[in-house]
Amino acid sequence: MADNxxxxxxxxxxxxxxxxxxxxxxxxxxxxxxxxxxxxxxxAGRRDATINTALASLVxxxxxxxxxxxxxxxxxxxxGAAFVNAAGANVLDFCDTHVPTAxxxxxxxxxxxxxxxxLKPVHGHDLLHALALGQEVxxxxxxxxxxxxxxxxxxxxxxxxVFGAAAGAGKLLGLxxxxxxxxxxxxxxxxxxxxxxxxxxxxxxxVGNAARNGLWSALLAAQNFAGPGEPLTGAQGxxxxxxxxxxxxxxxxxxxxxxxxxxxxxxxYPCGFVLHPVIDCVxxxxxxxxxxxxxxxxxxxxxxxxxxxxxxxxxTGAQSQxxxxxxxxxxxxxxxxGIEQFSDSCVNDPTVAAMRGNVTVVRDDSIxxxxxxxxxxxADRKTYALSQPAARGSDANPMSDQDLEDKLRAAAATWNxxxxxxxLIDAIWQLDTSEDASQLTxxxxxxx
Amino acid sequence: MADNxxxxxxxxxxxxxxxxxxxxxxxxxxxxxxxxxxxxxxxAGRRDATINTALASLVxxxxxxxxxxxxxxxxxxxxGAAFVNAAGANVLDFCDTHVPTAxxxxxxxxxxxxxxxxLKPVHGHDLLHALALGQEVxxxxxxxxxxxxxxxxxxxxxxxxVFGAAAGAGKLLGLxxxxxxxxxxxxxxxxxxxxxxxxxxxxxxxVGNAARNGLWSALLAAQNFAGPGEPLTGAQGxxxxxxxxxxxxxxxxxxxxxxxxxxxxxxxYPCGFVLHPVIDCVxxxxxxxxxxxxxxxxxxxxxxxxxxxxxxxxxTGAQSQxxxxxxxxxxxxxxxxGIEQFSDSCVNDPTVAAMRGNVTVVRDDSIxxxxxxxxxxxADRKTYALSQPAARGSDANPMSDQDLEDKLRAAAATWNxxxxxxxLIDAIWQLDTSEDASQLTxxxxxxx
Numbered sequence: 075m076a077d078n079x080x081x082x083x084x085x086x087x088x089x090x091x092x093x094x095x096x097x098x099x100x101x102x103x104x105x106x107x108x109x110x111x112x113x114x115x116x117x118a119g120r121r122d123a124t125i126n127t128a129l130a131s132l133v134x135x136x137x138x139x140x141x142x143x144x145x146x147x148x149x150x151x152x153x154g155a156a157f158v159n160a161a162g163a164n165v166l167d168f169c170d171t172h173v174p175t176a177x178x179x180x181x182x183x184x185x186x187x188x189x190x191x192x193l194k195p196v197h198g199h200d201l202l203h204a205l206a207l208g209q210e211v212x213x214x215x216x217x218x219x220x221x222x223x224x225x226x227x228x229x230x231x232x233x234x235x236v237f238g239a240a241a242g243a244g245k246l247l248g249l250x251x252x253x254x255x256x257x258x259x260x261x262x263x264x265x266x267x268x269x270x271x272x273x274x275x276x277x278x279x280x281v282g283n284a285a286r287n288g289l290w291s292a293l294l295a296a297q298n299f300a301g302p303g304e305p306l307t308g309a310q311g312x313x314x315x316x317x318x319x320x321x322x323x324x325x326x327x328x329x330x331x332x333x334x335x336x337x338x339x340x341x342x343y344p345c346g347f348v349l350h351p352v353i354d355c356v357x358x359x360x361x362x363x364x365x366x367x368x369x370x371x372x373x374x375x376x377x378x379x380x381x382x383x384x385x386x387x388x389x390t391g392a393q394s395q396x397x398x399x400x401x402x403x404x405x406x407x408x409x410x411x412g413i414e415q416f417s418d419s420c421v422n423d424p425t426v427a428a429m430r431g432n433v434t435v436v437r438d439d440s441i442x443x444x445x446x447x448x449x450x451x452x453a454d455r456k457t458y459a460l461s462q463p464a465a466r467g468s469d470a471n472p473m474s475d476q477d478l479e480d481k482l483r484a485a486a487a488t489w490n491x492x493x494x495x496x497x498l499i500d501a502i503w504q505l506d507t508s509e510d511a512s513q514l515t516x517x518x519x520x521x522x
Numbered sequence: 523m524a525d526n527x528x529x530x531x532x533x534x535x536x537x538x539x540x541x542x543x544x545x546x547x548x549x550x551x552x553x554x555x556x557x558x559x560x561x562x563x564x565x566a567g568r569r570d571a572t573i574n575t576a577l578a579s580l581v582x583x584x585x586x587x588x589x590x591x592x593x594x595x596x597x598x599x600x601x602g603a604a605f606v607n608a609a610g611a612n613v614l615d616f617c618d619t620h621v622p623t624a625x626x627x628x629x630x631x632x633x634x635x636x637x638x639x640x641l642k643p644v645h646g647h648d649l650l651h652a653l654a655l656g657q658e659v660x661x662x663x664x665x666x667x668x669x670x671x672x673x674x675x676x677x678x679x680x681x682x683x684v685f686g687a688a689a690g691a692g693k694l695l696g697l698x699x700x701x702x703x704x705x706x707x708x709x710x711x712x713x714x715x716x717x718x719x720x721x722x723x724x725x726x727x728x729v730g731n732a733a734r735n736g737l738w739s740a741l742l743a744a745q746n747f748a749g750p751g752e753p754l755t756g757a758q759g760x761x762x763x764x765x766x767x768x769x770x771x772x773x774x775x776x777x778x779x780x781x782x783x784x785x786x787x788x789x790x791y792p793c794g795f796v797l798h799p800v801i802d803c804v805x806x807x808x809x810x811x812x813x814x815x816x817x818x819x820x821x822x823x824x825x826x827x828x829x830x831x832x833x834x835x836x837x838t839g840a841q842s843q844x845x846x847x848x849x850x851x852x853x854x855x856x857x858x859x860g861i862e863q864f865s866d867s868c869v870n871d872p873t874v875a876a877m878r879g880n881v882t883v884v885r886d887d888s889i890x891x892x893x894x895x896x897x898x899x900x901a902d903r904k905t906y907a908l909s910q911p912a913a914r915g916s917d918a919n920p921m922s923d924q925d926l927e928d929k930l931r932a933a934a935a936t937w938n939x940x941x942x943x944x945x946l947i948d949a950i951w952q953l954d955t956s957e958d959a960s961q962l963t964x965x966x967x968x969x970x
Binding site for chain 2: 127130131135136138151226232264267268269270271273276277279280283287293294298299301302304305309310311312314315316
C-alpha cells in the first residue's frame with residue numbers, strides 16, 4: 075500500500091480548522107434531514123428486544139442519569155447513552171445510507187454528539203456542523219478502501235463510524251489538529267465490527283460502540299491522551315490492517331469543497347437498503363394486480379444484493395431485514411413493507427414462509443446497488459417484468475422533507491400515539507437557532 | 523481460507539464442558555504464577571500517566587464504587603475496573619508472554635475475572651480454572667493465524683484477549699455452549715487494537731477494552747444476547763476479516779490435552795520481551811567490564827526484534843520500552859534494566875541518548891525470538907561477542923516462583939514501602955482454597 079505520511083494529520087487539520095459559518099446552507103439542511111431520519115429510526119427501534127437487553131446490561135454499571143434515551147424514560151451516563159441511542163437508531167436497519175460506501179453515517183455519530191450536548195452546552199448550528207464533519211470523516215475513510223473493506227467482512231458503519239463520532243465530538247470539544255490526530259488514533263485502535271453479525275443482536279454492539287468509543291476517544295484527546303502520529307497510514311496502522319490498497323486521494327482530495335452527506339439516501343422501508351428497489355417493484359406490481367396468485371419471483375440485482383441478502387431461510391425479524399426472499403414474500407402478501415413486515419410474527423407466518431420458497435436471486439455486475447429488476451410469474455403462467463433504476467429514497471429519487479417528517483410521525487405513532495411529535499419536528503428544522511442542542515433528545519422522551 | 527463450520531462451537535463446547543477438577547495441578551500452579559506476575563506488573567504501572575488519564579476520563583461515567591483497582595484507592599463499576607486493571611497491568615510492558623504468538627494473555631483476562639468476582643462470589647479454584655481456560659482460548663485463536671495476523675499490524679494481545687476474557691468470564695457465569703458461542707460473537711465484533719499504537723497511551727485502550735468488552739460479552743450472553751452461529755469461521759467472520767489463511771487445526775487439536783499457559787514466559791525487565799535476551803547479554807557483560815567505554819554495539823536477533831523495536835529515536839519512557847537502542851544504552855550506562863531505566867527521565871539523560879546512537883540492529887531468520895547475539899566494541903577497539911540462547915524468563919530459562927515473588931515485592935516497594943505485600947503473595951499461592959477470589963484485589967489496595 076502507498077505509505078503517505080501526513081494523511082491523518084491533513085484530515086485532522088481540516089476538521090480542526092473548519093468554520094461553522096462556512097457550512098453551505100444545503101449541507102446544514104441535509105444534516106437536519108439526517109437528524110429527522112435518525113429520530114424516526116430510533117423511535118421505531120426503541121423497544122426492540124436487542125436494545126432492551128443491551129440497556130439492561132449497562133444500567134448496573136452506569137454512572138447515573140446524565141443523558142436521555144430516545145423514546146425511553148430511562149437515562150444513562152453520557153457514554154452509555156451514546157451507545158444505546160446509536161444501537162437503537164440502527165437496530166431496525168432504518169438508517170440513512172452513504173451510497174458510495176454503504177455506511178450508515180448518522181447512527182454512530184449523531185447520538186455521540188447529542189450525548190456530549192448533555193455534558194456541556196452545544197449550540198444547534200455547531201451540532202449541525204459537527205454532524206456534517208463527522209459524516210465527512212467517516213465516509214471518506216470508508217471511500218478510500220471501498221469496496222474491498224466491506225467485502226472482507228468489515229461492518230463499515232462501525233469501523234468508520236468510530237472516526238466520525240471522534241471527529242464530530244472532537245470538533246464540539248474544540249480539539250486542535252494534534253489532539254484530533256490523537257482522537258483518530260484512539261478511535262483507530264477501537265475500530266471493529268463484523269458483517270457476520272448482521273441480522274443478529276451482536277450487530278448492535280458494533281454500531282453502539284462506534285458512537286461510545288468515538289466520543290470517548292475525543293474526550294481522552296481533550297485531556298491530551300496521545301496516540302501515534304499517523305494512525306491511518308502508519309506502517310502498522312489502520313489501513314495496513316483493515317484494507318488492501320487504499321486510495322488515499324479519495325480521503326483527502328477536495329475536502330471542504332464537496333460534502334459526502336449530500337450523497338446519503340433515506341429509507342422508506344426498515345430493512346437493508348439493497349432490498350429497497352426490489353420492494354419498490356413488488357409494491358407497484360401488487361397495487362396493480364392485488365388478487366394475482368404468484369408462482370415465482372426472480373430478482374436480479376447488484377452482486378452486493380446477493381452477497382448481503384440472498385437469504386432464503388430466516389427465523390427472526392432481524393434476519394428478515396437482510397433477506398430478499400422475505401422482503402419479496404411479505405410485500406407480495408401484505409402489500410406493505412413497514413415495521414410489521416419485518417417482525418418475528420410476519421417471519422413466522424406460514425403463508426409468507428411458503429412464498430419465500432418461490433423467490434430466487436441473480437447477481438448482475440451491470441446493475442447499480444440502488445437498482446433492481448424482477449420477473450414475476452403468476453399461477454396462470456403469465457410473466458411480468460419490472461425494473462426500478464433508482465430506489466425511492468436514493469439520491470436520484472430522494473425522500474422529500476415531507477416524506478421524512480411523515481416517517482418520523484409514523485414511527486412516533488407506533489411508539490405512543492398520544493405523544494405530540496410536532497415540537498421535535500419543529501426543533502429539528504430550527505436547530506440552527508437553538509442554543510441547547512440537547513433539547514432534541516428531550517423532545518423524544520415520554521413525559522408520562 | 524478453509525471454511526470450517528463448527529470450529530467456534532467446538533471451542534465453546536470445550537469451555538462449557540471443562541471441569542475444574544480436571545485441571546492438572548501444574549496448570550493451576552502456572553495460573554497462580556501468572557497472577558503473581560500480573561499483580562507485580564499492575565503495581566509497577568499503577569501511577570503511570572496513561573492510567574491516570576484513562577481513569578479520570580471514566581470516573582464521571584462510572585456506576586459507583588463496585589470494584590477495586592490494583593494499587594489505588596479509587597473504585598469503579600465492574601466494567602470500568604476490568605478496563606483500568608487490564609490497561610494498568612500492561613502499560614509498562616511487564617506482562618507475561620505466550621511465546622508462540624507474542625500474546626500477553628493474563629492482562630486482558632485476569633482483571634475481567636477479578637472484576638466479575640466483585641459482582642458475584644467466585645471460588646479461588648474456579649478463578650484459576652477460568653483463567654487457564656481464558657488463556658487457552660485467546661492463545662489458540664492467535665496460534666491459528668500466527669504470525670501473519672500480528673505482522674499485519676494487529677495488536678494480538680487485544681484482538682485475541684477479548685475472546686479469552688469472554689471465555690473465562692463466561693465459564694464463571696456458567697454459560698452453556700450456545701451462550702458461549704454468542705459470547706464469542708459479541709467478542710469478535712469488538713476485537714480491535716493496532717500495533718501502530720504501541721509505545722503510545724492509545725495502546726492501553728486496546729488492552730483495557732479487551733478485558734472490559736470480553737467480560738461484557740459474557741454478561742450479555744448470560745442474558746441470551748445472541749450472535750452468529752460461527753463468528754470465527756463464518757464467511758464474513760473474524761478470521762476472514764483479520765487473517766490470511768488460518769490453520770484451524772492449531773485452534774482445535776488437542777484441546778484439554780495440552781495447555782498454552784504452560785508456554786508463557788515472565789519478564790524480569792519492564793519492556794518488550796524481544797529485548798530481553800539482548801538485555802541479558804548487556805548486563806552480563808557490564809558486570810564483567812564495569813568500567814569499559816563502549817564505542818559500538820551490534821545486536822543480531824529474530825526479524826521480530828527489528829520489526830518491533832529497531833527504534834533509534836525515542837522521547838518517552840513508553841517508546842523506550844520497544845527500543846533496542848535505548849534498552850542497550852540504559853543497561854550499559856546504569857548496569858540495570860528496571861522500571862527506572864524505562865522512564866522519561868532515563869530516556870532524556872544525555873549520556874543515554876548519546877549511547878543510543880552507537881547501537882545497530884541486524885535481523886536474522888535463524889535466531890529465535892527468545893535469543894540474541896551482540897557484539898560490543900570498546901573505545902580501545904577490542905570486541906566482545908555474547909549470546910543468549912534463551913532469555914531469562916523464557917520457557918527454557920524460566921523465572922522461579924521465588925523470582926516472581928521478588929518481582930511482586932519490588933513492584934510493591936516502588937508503590938508503598940510500608941504496605942505489607944506478604945498477605946497478597948500468600949493469598950495467591952493459597953487461592954485454590956479461597957471461597958472469595960475478590961480478596962486478591964483487595965489485598966493490593968492501599969489501606970491508608
